[in-house]
Amino acid sequence: xxDDLSWMLDSALEIPGALHAxxxxxxxxxxxxxxxxxxxxxxRVAAAxxxxxxxxxxxxxxxxxxKAAWRQxxxxxxxxxxxxxxxxxxxxxxxxxxxxxxxxxxxxxxQQLVAQLGKRLTAPPRENIGGTS
Numbered sequence: 001x002x003d004d005l006s007w008m009l010d011s012a013l014e015i016p017g018a019l020h021a022x023x024x025x026x027x028x029x030x031x032x033x034x035x036x037x038x039x040x041x042x043x044r045v046a047a048a049x050x051x052x053x054x055x056x057x058x059x060x061x062x063x064x065x066x067k068a069a070w071r072q073x074x075x076x077x078x079x080x081x082x083x084x085x086x087x088x089x090x091x092x093x094x095x096x097x098x099x100x101x102x103x104x105x106x107x108x109x110x111q112q113l114v115a116q117l118g119k120r121l122t123a124p125p126r127e128n129i130g131g132t133s
Contacts, residue, residue: 005032008117012093015109017101019080024049026090049084049094056084072107083107087114 009021009032022042023032028050033042052073060068073084080098083106087093093114097106 005117006035008032008113009034009093012095012106012109012113015097015101015106017080017098018106018109019096019098020045021093021095022046022049023087024092024094026050026053026092031091045094049082049092053084053092074103081106083110085110085114087117 005023009023012018012021013034020037020042021034022030022037022045024046025031028047030039030043030046033039052075053070056073057070060066060070071085073082075082075084078099080096081101081103082094082096084092084094085107093110095106095110
């Protein structure tokens with residue numbers, strides 16, 4: 001995990017109602033988390049969000065455009081929201097929020113954060129460097 005990015009993720013929590021933020025790789029590995037979020041919980045969220053983004057990407061055709069690019073997934077729960085967006089090649093930013101969060105504010109802040117971090121959030125696919133498979 002990259003603790004150097006934790007303080008940057010904490011800036012997503014400046015929006016009233018934002019609770020936690022995680023940065024994950026496409027294969028479900030935790031790359032960074034907000035400082036107040038437990039590591040074990042963040043690992044569990046990273047694995048689950050990897051599956052969520054994978055499922056979301058397969059639904060582009062449902063918009064009647066087989067080339068439709070996935071941009072964001074939003075999941076609503078009784079106790080709040082989970083937002084998931086792309087944060088560079090092979091990286092995703094997830095934020096949880098309370099039910100009363102301003103959805104426009106949180107998604108705008110997430111986009112700002114991704115733009116601010118730029119290439120630091122890129123996690124290219126891992127290569128098999130161990131020899132034979």
